[in-house]
Amino acid sequence: MKTITAAFALAAPLALVGTAAPSTASAPAESITGDWKLADRRSVVRIYRCGDAMCGKIQRILVAQPAGGARDTKNPDASKRDRKLVGLTVFWNLKPSGNAYKGKGYNPDDGRYFNAKFDRKGSQLRLKGCVSIICRTQMLTRA
Template sequence: MIAARYLLPASAALVFATPAFAAPEAITGNWKTDDGKAVIQFYKCGGDMCGKISRFLVPEPAGGARDDNNPDKAKRSRALKGLPIFWSLSENGSKYKGKGYSPEEGRYFNAQVWRAGNTLKVQGCVAVFCKTVTFTKV
């Protein structure tokens, strides 16, 4: 009888425990970049998440901002507004992992994105070099 008295609370704790590998918090919506120059909209695309430049918070050049630094010369004339810069972001533990593109640097990278309260942490890695920035909810 003593053992049963201690098993009941222990089994109840297991039912209400948070799983160690909980799904990541939702990242959908609009997020201001760390430099305050643009707003990135994260949205569902297929079974994954994607992110595109939804608007600029600084004046654009006449004719709109272009992908001038893209390593592929054929893509340098495309407009940045509406350009997907995150794709194939799939749930991986408490983060989303996928691919990203930095138009300012003309560089593709491996991306990790996760919520930290009311902020969004975005990490980009090229080879062994990584940089993490913080976006804020708009």
């Protein structure tokens, strides 16, 4: 059962276009704490302070779950496949970097780990997840 958006899957490459220019000054990263609904509106992730960084865990699943709750069945580590998804840490070591937060993420839909970058866009939170040079972006909204 898919409970986290396939956007985390990072399966389709995105063109990387940009220019390198020196930054004069950037505003500090806007707070990303709180509960955020994923783009597919199937689950809510809570972003919170953990030590000197930010972390994120699955707070709620908004779709029907199997008896006993959805599990981390796609985890590459077989010993972790019976973990419940609700309460599972899926983002960690998110630290300010310019006007964003960068750290690590995990997608229980496919068992992949990725580099995560969060930044606020008004009332939304943009998540960009990358495995090597393959990246996907999705917008989260306040739950």
